[in-house]
Amino acid sequence: MLDGILVRLDSPDAVAAHAADLVTQACEQAIRDRGRFTLALAGGSTPKLLYRLLATRKPALDWSRCVLLFGDERCVPHDHPDSNMKMAETTLTGPAGVPHSSILPVPTHLPPAQAAAAYEATLRRLLPEQGPGIDVVLLGMGADGHTLSLFPGDDAAVAESQRWCIHTKAPAPFAVPDRVTMTLPLVNAARLRLFMVTGADKSPRLDAIVAGTQTPPAAMVRQATWLVAT
Numbered sequence: 001m002l003d004g005i006l007v008r009l010d011s012p013d014a015v016a017a018h019a020a021d022l023v024t025q026a027c028e029q030a031i032r033d034r035g036r037f038t039l040a041l042a043g044g045s046t047p048k049l050l051y052r053l054l055a056t057r058k059p060a061l062d063w064s065r066c067v068l069l070f071g072d073e074r075c076v077p078h079d080h081p082d083s084n085m086k087m088a089e090t091t092l093t094g095p096a097g098v099p100h101s102s103i104l105p106v107p108t109h110l111p112p113a114q115a116a117a118a119y120e121a122t123l124r125r126l127l128p129e130q131g132p133g134i135d136v137v138l139l140g141m142g143a144d145g146h147t148l149s150l151f152p153g154d155d156a157a158v159a160e161s162q163r164w165c166i167h168t169k170a171p172a173p174f175a176v177p178d179r180v181t182m183t184l185p186l187v188n189a190a191r192l193r194l195f196m197v198t199g200a201d202k203s204p205r206l207d208a209i210v211a212g213t214q215t216p217p218a219a220m221v222r223q224a225t226w227l228v229a230t
């Protein structure tokens with residue numbers, strides 16, 4: 001069964017608008033309570049609508065008090081067209097003028113396993129060892145049920161229980177085989193896990209997750225809020 005809340009919306013624009021409201025509310029609350037807001041960005045294409053909206057949400061979103069992380073990254077240079085950092089720069093951090101000091105990119109200049117270890121060290125310096133960690137983790141889902149860069153069939157990666165970041169391999173035909181991804185222990189310790197799932201191609205997988213007949217990696221994310229238009 002889907003562990004969490006499912007909100008069915010009419011369009012990708014409605015998903016982005018709803019997500020922007022939830023992120024903005026979480027940001028204002030985190031800054032009031034803790035003086036800082038940590039947001040893990042999702043890659044792919046669905047989040048682009050949200051990121052363009054968030055770029056217009058100043059001053060509610062005080063970027064100087066935010067830390068932007070990456071839920072996963074392709075192991076390519078940050079100016080590569082398949083880079084999630086590149087996508088975030090184009091749709092959010094550039095247009096919003098997010099200071100570089102507020103962005104923690106995955107160090108993809110390192111070999112993949114070293115990049116994952118280095119990013120984990122960065123996250124462990126940023127976040128508490130126990131208790132709630134990242135404020136909001138944005139997530140997408142592929143039609144195969146992958147999320148982040150945790151892919152069906154990579155049982156070791158999905159079952160990882162100690163490390164916060166690992167090197168995984170994306171199967172063909174996904175872009176860029178070598179990935180760095182956050183793991184479920186880190187994601188499931190966040191305050192809010194927010195899925196955005198759009199596209200009719202994802203509907204059969206989503207239905208199977210809701211029915212409890214399939215548990216792909218996306219279904220292993222606990223107590224998530226799912227905003228869907230499929």
Ligand code: 6PG
Nearest residue numbers: 043044045046140141142147148
């Ligand atoms: C990535 C993403 C990945 C994405 C899904 C869905 O780096 O590709 O993190 O997990 O969320 O592939 O992508 P879309 O939302 O573009 O369909």
